[in-house]
Amino acid sequence: MIPRRLYAQLHGLLADYPAVALIGPRQVGKTTLALEIADTVDAVYLDLESPRDRARLSDPELYLADHQDRLVILDEVHRMPGLFQSLRGIIDRGRRRAKRSSQFLLLGSASMDLLRQSGETLAGRVAYLELGTFDVTEVEKRSHDKLWVRGGFPDSFLAADDGRSLTWRENFIRTYLERDVPQLGPRVPAETLRRLWVMLAHTQGGLLNAASLARGLGVNGKTVFRYLDLMVDLLLVRRLMPWRRNVGKRLVKSPKVYVRDSGVVHALLGLASKEDVVGHPVVGASWEGFVVETVLSLAPNRAEANFYRSSGGAEIDLILTLPGRKPWAIEVKRSLDPRPRRGFHNACEDVRPEAKFVVYPGDERYRLAKDIEAVTVLDIASEVAGSSKRP
Known part of the structure; x- marks a missing residue:
């Protein structure tokens, strides 16, 4: 337990x-x-x-x-x-x-x-x-990679091995499509919704392109939005909205879309083990989604979450605005060299965040610059959880 x-x-x-x-x-x-x-x-x-x-x-x-x-x-x-x-x-x-x-x-x-x-x-x-899935504050530090690969649903995370975990997630997906969605939402063809789920897993953390999804599913754009709304309402998918403040630049207007549980992402793509995941093109986006979900699950009430992307290439993966505070800029990198790109620095000039973090898969917390810290996923989780206790 x-x-x-x-x-x-x-x-x-x-x-x-x-x-x-x-x-x-x-x-x-x-x-x-x-x-x-x-x-x-x-x-x-x-x-x-x-x-x-x-x-x-x-x-x-x-x-x-x-x-x-x-x-x-x-x-x-x-x-x-x-x-x-x-x-x-x-x-x-x-x-x-x-x-x-x-x-x-x-x-x-x-x-x-x-x-x-x-x-x-x-x-x-x-x-x-x-109540979300298990997060990094609830499991041992040595199990964080397992949590990322298997996801946080208890039966998946606690399975005896990776194969049994993948089987549980595959059955979970099938049950949702065939039994739970018809009970909880409007009638949606199970196979169509599965294809949408798989397409979202392949484009994890990407900008929503409803026209492309509609072509792939053989439906119209309004139907894509209806299906996506359903999956958001079922707490299976997250839409991250773009930063809307007036900074005098041309900003991306489409939301980013994440399948919320990283283990479900991997199951939809048939990835059973960490070796399978790190060898797949989704690895960086999967890690980003895992970090984003970790941060938002621990954020206090009334916190706002956005991302920043301009037409000129300035970008911040996650902007977290805590109640009564200036925003935090959070970049996510699946690399042991967590130095942010120029686009992150340019975006920070526009957003003017109170704090800047780069979340990477290492074990050490250290400064990359006077105002930028490289942190682990547990470090950023602790920062966010502690923010609600500070004035």
């Missing part, structure tokens, strides 16, 4: 809010974390994928009234969208009898339905927390 970083934060939110929505892709460990919480309080757990548990909620007001003094954990809550209206009334009655926290823990495998439904009916009553 690997302790999850968000355990204490989830405990704190439950102490402050009547309902907490724990959101994340399937198989990321939401149920395991919720059951750990259940071991510390008086709780009842219902899996809404189980017909038996759904039957218990045929009259939710009546059933939940019998458990009004317990924490009720509702897993896969998006399977019963009509439940949210009942939860609102139960929460308000609980408040009137001075039970203002720890009433419901809602688990959902996608952001779209849960955010839309709970946002309309539970406004002011619910807090949201996204």
Whole structure:
């Protein structure tokens, strides 16, 4: 069992809010974390994928009234969208009898339905927390390369060997396409969505070219955007938007697109081991996506993430703007010679960041210049995690 970083934060939110929505892709460990919480309080757990548990909620007001003094954990809550209206009334009655926290823990495998439904009916009553895959702060330092190659889904990372890990990820992809996507989103042909996923893996971290994707899939551009929106909502793909500030230069307007889990990237490309990955052209983009996802998973609330690219070649892989702070410029290099190119220096003249980092796969942290540091992925993770604790 690997302790999850968000355990204490989830405990704190439950102490402050009547309902907490724990959101994340399937198989990321939401149920395991919720059951750990259940071991510390008086709780009842219902899996809404189980017909038996759904039957218990045929009259939710009546059933939940019998458990009004317990924490009720509702897993896969998006399977019963009509439940949210009942939860609102139960929460308000609980408040009137001075039970203002720890009433419901809602688990959902996608952001779209849960955010839309709970946002309309539970406004002011619910807090949201996204549980991602394992990150570098949760595993041993000697396992960081394994985390990059296999990704952070617990069953993939903890598999007995690379072959079993790859098999798990291949089955995960197949299950999402054939079972979960039809349940969670509009009807999309599984084979078309697989091809899109593979195309995104091949162009990991590249600028979105909807026209090229549309030609490859045999659909129109609007359909590509609809499919991409679905994968973003399912927390499988990340769109990183360009820096929009007025710097008097012609900037790229298209977002960059990443498959969020590096292990899924490698599975889509049939790469089982580290040797397979480092010998593939995707290696640099895969490492960049791994670092970007690590940084954003640890960034505090209200932090903004962008990239910078001008028509003249000035570029920063990731600009992280922390609340009330000037931006950080983060460059990612899969090389033991992490000296940034001229385009990074030119971009920094435009952005004027508070701090400049180059993340590389070495073991040592050192200065490349007076204002630029070469750092490991664990170093940048620690910097970002610590930023929320500093004024």
